[in-house]
Amino acid sequence: MIDSDSVKNLAGHPFDRRDFLKVLGWGGAAAALSGCGNTSIEDGKETVVSYVEAKDYVIPGVAVYFNSTCAQCDAGCSITGKIREGRVLKLEGNPESPINKGKLCGLGQAAVQHHYNPDRVREPLLRKGDKGEAISWEKAYALINEKLAGVKGEEIALLSGDVSGHQKVLLGNYMDSLGSKNHFVYEAVSPAVVRAANLKFYGVEMPRYRIDKAKVVLSFGADFLGTWVSPVHFAQQYAAFRKGVDGQRGVLIQAESKMTLTGANADRWLAVRPGTEGILALGIINALGVSTGDVAELVKDYDKARVSRDTGVEPSNIDKIAALLKLRSPSLVLAGGAAEGYVHGMQNAAAINLLNQVLGNVGKTIEAPVSVPFPQMAPSKGRTAALKDLNDGLAAGKYKVLFNVATNPVFTAPASYKFRDNMAKAGFKVAFAHYLDETALQADLVLPLDSEMEDWGTHVPEYLADTVQINIQQPLMERLHANTRGMGDILLALVKQRRAEEYKAFDDYYGYLRSAVLQNKAALGGAGSDDDTFWNDTLSNGIVKLSGASGALSLKVDVSGLKLPAPKEIDEQYPMNLIPAVTSNLRDGRHTNQPWIQESPDPLTTIVWDSWVEMHPKMALQLGIVEGDIVKVTSKTGSVSAQVYLFPGIYPDAVSIPIGRGHDAMGRYAKGYGVNPFEIMDAVFESATGELAMHETRVNITKTGQRVIVVKDEGPAGGRQMGRKIAARVSTDQVDLSKEV
Amino acid sequence: MHRYLCFPAILAGFLMAVGCYAATDQQPTLTTEDDLGPQVQQPIEFPHYRHAGNRNTVDLTNSDPTKGGMEINCQYCHTYARRSLTAGIPPLQKCVGCHQNIPSVRDKPRIVELFKYWDAKKAIPWKKVHDLPDFVRFNHERHIKRFIEQQGRPVQEVCGYCHGQVKEMTTARRQKPITMGWCVSCHMKEHVVVVANKDGIPEGGTPLGKQAYWYTFQKPAETKNAAGELTAKGPNDCWLCHK
Incomplete structure (x- = not known):
């Protein structure tokens, strides 16, 4: 221009x-x-290369479609890739999958930019000082074998994200062959506390939620339309819920400290003082007035006045919610990421689950999950506590060899872990990586992985919709770069170093996968068909659906040990709560280097390509801050500076910074954009599960004196559009909820 | 003021130089007159005249390669044209499929070159002769469906509307301007619409009745020519080519 x-x-x-x-x-x-x-027209400038030998189905200009599985998050949506002239162009959902039923979210759509990303690692790299030297795969494998010689099993650690299917089996066998039990399954953003609370109250870690059957959904910070567990699936349930059961349109109430995408869609959004979600749940149980025995005893002190004082929710709203929940049954109460991120996160989630019990929703809108018939393939679920354990081990110098399977803990560990330094204490660090991200840069050997569109695999999602499904991942096109390898192939080569005899029949992971699937042909529903037919059908469908038995949910109400702390006193030095927001685009930041992710506006703030500090206009007024001011956010651990975005959808005493940006590596589209809230996160842990309590960090805000124009897709900075997106024209106590219904 | 005028002049000149090589030239006339493109050097000098050219009626054995061709249907090699937007270049396999059974020309330099590529399993880097800008989506399939399948016109005539007399060339050379104005000049003509017979079967023309004879959202105004035949224009929507 x-x-x-x-x-x-x-x-x-x-x-x-x-x-x-x-x-x-x-x-x-x-x-x-x-x-x-x-x-x-340009004559004779471009080259037009024809095929040497063309497959029958290949017609230049006409696409073919292959089914596979999306690997952008762990929801396990099935995808159909459009391939033209041997190149994958576009992904859409596979309609046959009960999870996503033909739909795909923006994150999934962006997966092609993972595949074609110019910053992918293309050669095995061996550290030579500060540089990586390209070596051959043979040399890399030999080097691993050499470094493992004489190292005891307990001195070897492996860090991975969620893993399931045959890759999990192979990974387990490799660790087994090394005599190591140190497989750490880590996800920076995972519902681990909710799983634990579910196990306590329902007898299962992850029941099936039936939003579509509920007439009222009360969600405590569960962003089920954006980021929580299986958002594409829940979004479709939500559509049915809004259409209504028996002609009654479902009512969504969201109680949280910072508005999420789901909160923005709610009929009623309640700003809750951070950490008091459980108190609100008990207050609602009290207001319902239907409980007896232990439960009544537990909630008797949670009267409206006290709950309102503690949570910041108006007493009339508590009444309205209780009235609505009584009027309409079944309902569904969800405990999400915002409720679990505290020291008492488990107690919060338990109090919320108790509300479900009291309302009699268990068995109606909370159903027992189907169990996976092959338990060895069922997913290993990531937890943040796993990283803590690994970090402690590394700090103590327990591990000599560290394998890292495509996770990025240097970026997602709180700064106080000093993970980078602790990682250096392991003598030999191998990173299986797609990019030279923060963690891969610390490794001694970086082995380049195929993208999910070049690799074979099977996946069993944690959240299964209707039936058990084993998702097939198959290459949608040939390798872009000659020297990348699939994780399965690498594992097979490595396990062959230890157990050559056992695995000699398999030339590659494809062969292993095929024979493993065909071995269980009958159990996988292929009895009677011949091997080739069954295998080809399986690949063509992209999913193997199985009927799995549903267990029963526990209906036992046990409130022993349920004790909620009073809200924290305001700390003079650090008066604000930091809410590290998980956004539907960025999640834990592993996809930040996909430009579509960077450029698609955040659903609530419409900001692109940068981080922001979300702040309530009232608080900003008090501090003399306007939109675009660069502020320094300081915690006990450290500080970051970013632009302020004024937003009424946040509890006034809280500020929020999105997770996922602020990379100092990972290629041209991620490096140097925004700030990383993990850098200022205090290492505080949930007391019952040991998970990182991500919402416990207290911060203060100081102005730096600089100001920028916030790049966003809405009216002028500070203009009249501010605040209009949220229906806040009538103050909350003036609204009659029953009339709205 | 005049000193400022030099800046627009510089800028205009610059844009002209970059955007168009011939802003000062005459506009091309909107007809199908020939507008010969440059001769493009190809890796193998493929003789179209030998493959697609008319048979030599004197020498029926067709043995002299300088006289007469074999009248092979364009679509035998350019097999993708009727199935896809792009005509595509035949796969090497196609050339070899025939030529491995024609020992008489096996030692000719062009065939030797062809088999070199085949043995190395390497694609031939042909140069594009008809290269439309990326914002134009010309659809081969539709034109072939319309003129060859519906109207039953001869293949070489139909391909020749845009590609010229390829059957007389060695390697193809552009004969038509293939500019937007040139495309539109044909689409703006009043073409005779041929009514289907009573069974609904088109008698060598575009059917009326069961199938629309226009391809746009809006039915064009129906007019009659001097002979009293119903005529209609070709599709004329921007989005047909500019998606």
Whole structure:
């Protein structure tokens, strides 16, 4: 774009706006002239390469479609890839999958940019000082074997994200062959506390939630439309819920400290003082007035006045919610990420689950999950406590060899872990990586992985919709780079170093997968068909659906040990709560280097390519801050600086910074954009599960004196659009919820 | 004021130079007159005249390669044209499929070159002769369906509307302007619409009745020519080519 400054410099004359417009006019006319009818086609400039031998189904210009599985998050949506001239162009959902039923979220759509990303690692790299030297795969494997010689099993550790299917089996066998039990399954954002609370109250870690059957959904910070567990699946349930059961449109109430995408869709959004979600749940049980025995005893002190004082929710709203829940049954109460991120997160989640019990929702809108018939393939679920354990081990110098399977703990560990330094204490660090991210940069050996569109695999999602499904992952196109390898192939090569005899029949992971699937042909529903037919059908479907038995949910109400702490006193030095927001685009930041992710506006703030500090306008007024001010957010652990975005959808005493940006590696699209809230996160842990309590960090805000214009997709900064997106024209105590219904 | 005028002039000149090589030239006339493109050097000098050219009626053995061709249907090699947007270049396999059974020309330099590629399993880097800009989506399939399948016109004539007399060339050379104005000049003509017979079967023309004879959202105004035949224009929507 030509701006007036550059034209001024170009001409060497002073130039005012009128003249600038004249130039634009003339230039435009010239461009219009040149565009009319005279453009010529380019003869003989480009090369058109034909096939040497073409497959029958290949017609240039006509796409073919293959089914596979999305690997952008762990929800396990099935995808259909559009492939033209041997290149994958577009992904959509596979309609046959009960999880996503033909739909795919924005994150899934962006997966092609993971595949074609120019910053992918292309050669095995061995550390030589600060540089990586490209070596051959044979040399890399030999080096691993050499480094493992004489190292005891307990001195070897392996860190991975969620893993399931045959890769989990192979990974387990490899660790077994090394005599190591140190497989750490780590996800930076995982519902681990909710799983534990579910286990306590329902007898299962992850029941099936039936939003579609509920008439009221009360969600405590569960962003089920954006980031929680299986958002594409829940979004479809939500559509059915909104259409209504028996002609009654479902009512969604969201109680949380910072508005999520789901909160923005709610009929009623309640700003809750951070950490008091459980108190609100008990207050609602009290207001319902239907409980007896232990439960009544537990909630008797949680009267409206006290609950309102503790949580910041108006007493009339508590009444309205209780009335609505009584009026409409079944309902569904969800405990999400915002409720579990505290020291008493488990207690919060337990109190919320108790509300479900009291309302009699268990068995109606909370159903028993189907169990996976092959337990060895069932997913290993990631927890943040696993990283803590690994970090402690590394700090104590327990591990000599560390394998890291495509996770990025240097980026997602709180700064106080000092993970980077502790990682250096392991003598030999191998990173299986797609990119040179923060963690891969610390490794001694980086082994480049195939993208999910070049690799084979099977996946069993944690959250299963209707039936058990084993998702097939198959290459949608040939390798882009000759020297990347699939994780399965690497594991097979490594396990062959130990157990050559056992695995000699398999040339590659494809062979292993095929024979493993065909071995269980009958159990997988292929009895009677021949091997090739069954295998080809399986690949073509992209999913193996199995009927799995549903267990029963426990209906036992046990409130022993349920004790909620009073809200924390305001800390003079660090008066604000930091809420590290998980956004539907960025999640834990592993996809930040996909430009579509960076450029698609955040659903609530519409900010692109940068981080922000979300702050309530009232609080900003008190501190004398306006939108675009660069502020320094300081915690006990450290500080980061970012632009302020004023947003009424947040509890006034809280500020929020999204997770996922602030990379200092990971390629051109991620490095240097925004800030990383993990850098200022205090290492505080949930008391019952040992999970990282991500919402416990207290911060203070200081102005730096700098100001920027916030790049966003809405009205001018500080303009009249502010606040209009949320229906806040009538103050909450004036709204009669029953009339709205 | 005049000193400012030099800037627009510079800018206009610059844009002209970059955007168009011939802003000052005459506009091409909107007809199907020939507009010969440059001769493009190809890796193998493929003789179209030998494959697609008319048979030599004097020498029926067709043995002299300089006289007469074999009248092979364009679509035998350019097999993708009727199935896809792009005509595609035949796979090497196709050339070899025939030529491995024609020992008489096996030692000719062009065939030797062909088999070099085949043995190395390497694609031939042909140069594009008809290269439309990326914002134009010309659809081969539709034109073939319309003219060859519906109207039953001869294949070489139909391909020749845009590609010229390829059957007389060695390697193809552009004969038509293939500019937007040139495309539109054909789409703007009043073409005779041929009514289907009573069984609904088109008698060598575009059917009326069961199937629309226009391809746009809006039915064009129906007019009659001097002979009293119903005529209609070709599709004329921007989005047909500019998606």
